[in-house]
Amino acid sequence: xxxxVLGYWGAYPEAGEATTGLLVQTDTANVLVxxxxxxxxxxxxxxxxxxxxxxxxxxxxxxxxxxxxxxxxTALIHRQMGTRKEKxxxxxxxxxxxxxxxxxxxxxxxxxxxxxxxIDIGGIDITFARTQHPVYCLAxxxxxxxxxxVFSADSSLCPNLTxxxxxxxxxxxxxxxxxxxxxxxxxxxxxxxxxAGALAREAGVKKLALTHYPHHGNLDDLIRQASAAFxxxxxxxxxxxxxxx
Numbered sequence: 001x002x003x004x005v006l007g008y009w010g011a012y013p014e015a016g017e018a019t020t021g022l023l024v025q026t027d028t029a030n031v032l033v034x035x036x037x038x039x040x041x042x043x044x045x046x047x048x049x050x051x052x053x054x055x056x057x058x059x060x061x062x063x064x065x066x067x068x069x070x071x072x073x074t075a076l077i078h079r080q081m082g083t084r085k086e087k088x089x090x091x092x093x094x095x096x097x098x099x100x101x102x103x104x105x106x107x108x109x110x111x112x113x114x115x116x117x118x119i120d121i122g123g124i125d126i127t128f129a130r131t132q133h134p135v136y137c138l139a140x141x142x143x144x145x146x147x148x149x150v151f152s153a154d155s156s157l158c159p160n161l162t163x164x165x166x167x168x169x170x171x172x173x174x175x176x177x178x179x180x181x182x183x184x185x186x187x188x189x190x191x192x193x194x195x196a197g198a199l200a201r202e203a204g205v206k207k208l209a210l211t212h213y214p215h216h217g218n219l220d221d222l223i224r225q226a227s228a229a230f231x232x233x234x235x236x237x238x239x240x241x242x243x244x245x
Contacts, residue, residue, distance in 0.1 A: 008238070208230050
């Protein structure tokens with residue numbers, strides 16, 4: 001699997017960039033995971049709408065789902081032009097503010113998921129776990145040809161997150177706060193970098209990458225703080241970086 005980082009900022013995008021969005025690409029599928037602000041403009045540098053296999057939305061905070069409405073317009077235009085005829089499955093928890101718009105678009109096949117769901121997309125085995133966040137949110141585990149990628153989505157420390165990350169080849173974990181902000185992180189439903197590193201160590205993951213960056217401080221400190229707790233490789237992401245699994 002190749003994981004294309006389309007966006008990695010928390011809350012809002014920096015200039016020319018995007019909030020959370022990933023393209024998980026195999027030889028059989030192109031799966032968009034989360035569709036935050038600015039994500040579609042980055043996606044189309046890598047994968048055209050006609051080649052998108054499915055979309056997974058972890059939760060309905062705007063920095064993970066702001067471009068969903070625009071996605072429905074994209075489907076409408078491609079349907080009108082005849083450039084895509086196959087329905088696009090969109091898997092997400094119920095409760096999206098644009099749910100009705102997605103349901104009205106004939107080219108989109110809306111499917112609700114929960115923490116007990118298990119789906120197969122192009123041979124990718126996908127399971128979920130509920131995280132600790134102010135709204136219903138799902139971490140995602142994807143296994144393909146014996147390799148496993150796990151995305152934390154948004155969460156504070158919780159046993160479910162450790163369990164779903166167990167033995168992952170790559171764990172892409174949120175680190176929205178710096179060490180010393182543990183109380184704030186817990187209240188907001190987020191992790192500090194050190195907590196992300198400790199969680200990765202406890203779960204026995206092989207490689208850790210950090211995402212959902214804050215808009216203050218020195219971002220290199222996130223890597224140093226995570227590395228102090230996790231002694232395997234820790235990567236800092238950037239727009240269109242490819243993480244290989």
